[in-house]
């Protein structure tokens with residue numbers, strides 16, 4: 244597989260709606276703001292990443308049950324199933340580290356393409372067996388990190404309110420530890436938490452978890 248690096252203007256030309264979604268971020272990034280995004284469809288990460296053009300190389304840390312690396316899903320190239328592949332095609336995204344991956348529906352060709360592009364996958368079943376020190380050694384250090392958190396990275400017992408739940412996901416303490424380490428050892432340049440669907444969350448426990456993790460990250464970043 245060859246990793247293609249189309250200029251963002253080319254990507255925007257293929258999907259004009261992305262330009263409209265990207266625009267609000269650019270000026271705010273230049274002002275030093277930290278994007279903090281709630282969703283909704285994971286496809287939002289790509290137009291957000293477009294706004295980092297000209298920034299330092301970014302390590303994109305994805306929490307997810309799925310690698311989201313299909314080039315084309317029934318004609319869709321800018322949906323939530325393609326989003327990490329589209330982001331990796333941007334020259335300023337130097338690597339994707341995917342945490343909590345476990346979907347049995349991942350196609351081998353997409354996995355192979357993901358690995359050929361130099362990305363790192365840390366499956367959920369490895370995380371369940373690792374010590375905190377072993378896990379910490381696999382996380383980036385000294386990087387500009389953007390965190391994209393698909394709530395289905397979490398176990399559906401505590402995060403059922405999402406469209407494609409997968410058993411065997413992360414617990415809250417595991418995710419909190421990883422988030423804390425990412426924030427402590429890197430410069431966080433943006434954060435999104437996506438794929439929470441309130442219509443699938445009747446007890447609102449997914450929203451409770453998501454809101455707690457967003458507050459946690461803010462605390463890790465802005466504590467004295």
Ligand SMILES: [Mn+2]
Nearest residue numbers: 308309393395
């Ligand atoms: Mn997912």
